[in-house]
Amino acid sequence: LQSELTDGRPLLLFRGPKNPLSAFYHHPLRWKNRNYISAEMAYQHEMFQHHRLSRAAHNELLRCRSSHDVKRIASKWVPQPNNSWKQIRFLIMEEICIAKASQCRTFKLALHKSGSAHLVHNTETDAIWGCGSDFRGTNMMGHILMKVRQRQNEYNNNFPPLPTQNEP
Secondary structure, three states, X not given: OHHHHHOOOOEEEEOOOOOOOOOOOOOOEEEOOEEEOOHHHHHHHHHHHHOOOOXXXXXXXHOOOOHHHHHHHHHHHOOOOOHXXXXXXXXXXXXXXXXXXXXXXXXXXXXXXXXXXXXXXXXXXXXXXXXXXXXXOOOHHHHHHHHHHHHHHHHHOOOOOOOOOOOO
């Protein structure tokens, strides 16, 4: 991430359940024939399925009412994800974000409004998904969002621009 900060693009930092760019943002999401409260819940549930966790684990996760609770429950059931999950997790999150872009107008508009900004998941506690405490993290969530944004921009080249009104 550090070398990308000098490429001249503006930075757009994001985090938390109130920011549409965050996986913790609360918006109904339909993923693989199931409804979730957020992209974070869809992602963690996909991890539970990958690890073949018990029905009790799935039920506890799906009863969560906040993305922070989802993360806490997931850490309880899968403290160390296996290597096969680590190999596919970024692709899974990208697919979830693509679904989110098709279902959440606020998210789609936030991506559009970000222009060419370098998106940075501003979290001190995660140097893989975010920038980490020293801003040297890999920022995978930011990279995934920029990829989804690029895909969205390529798709929308033949369509009129999005309206500026902020609708859910």
